Amino acid sequence: MKRNLDPIDRRILNELQAHGRMSIVDLAERVHLTKTPCSERVKRLERDGVICGYSAEIDPTEVDMGHVMIVHVNLAKTSDRSLEDFNRAVRLIPEVQSCLMIAGPFDYMLKVRTRNITEFRELLGEQISQLPSVMQTHSFAVMESVKETSMIELRN
Structure with missing residues (x-):
C-alpha cells in the first residue's frame, strides 16, 4: 500500500x-x-511498516566474504506452485543476498556472496542447482562492485 x-x-x-x-x-x-x-x-x-528495521553495514572484505557471483537461473517450469517453491527455498540460503524474478531470457537473478570460488562452487552444486524446478544456471564473477546501496532517495 x-x-x-x-x-x-x-x-x-x-x-x-x-x-x-x-x-x-x-x-x-x-x-x-x-x-x-x-x-x-x-x-x-x-x-505503519514504512521503516522495516535497522541494520549495520559491514565491509565484506573485513569479514572474508568478498567473493561475489551473479547467477542467472532458468526453471524447468514456471507455474505458480513452482515459483512459490523456488522462492521459499532460495530464501533459506544465507549466501544469496538478493533474488530477483526477471522478465527476460532467464527466470531469476541471484547475487551470491561467499569467501572464494571454491566455496561458491560447492554452494552452486549442493544448494542452488538443487532448488525446486532449477533446469539451468549461468554464473558470472563480479570483478568490482562499483555501486551498491539499499537506500531509496525520497524527494519532496
Missing part, C-alpha cells in the same frame, strides 16, 4: 537511511522538529 508521506517524513527517512544510529535528538535537529514530535513520527513510520 502506498503511504502518503509529507516532506518531514521524507527527510526523516532519508536521514535514517544515511545515519541509522543517530539519536532522536540529532534527527529532530536535522529535520527541524523538536524531540517529541520527531520521536512520534519515527514510531508511526515503524508501526
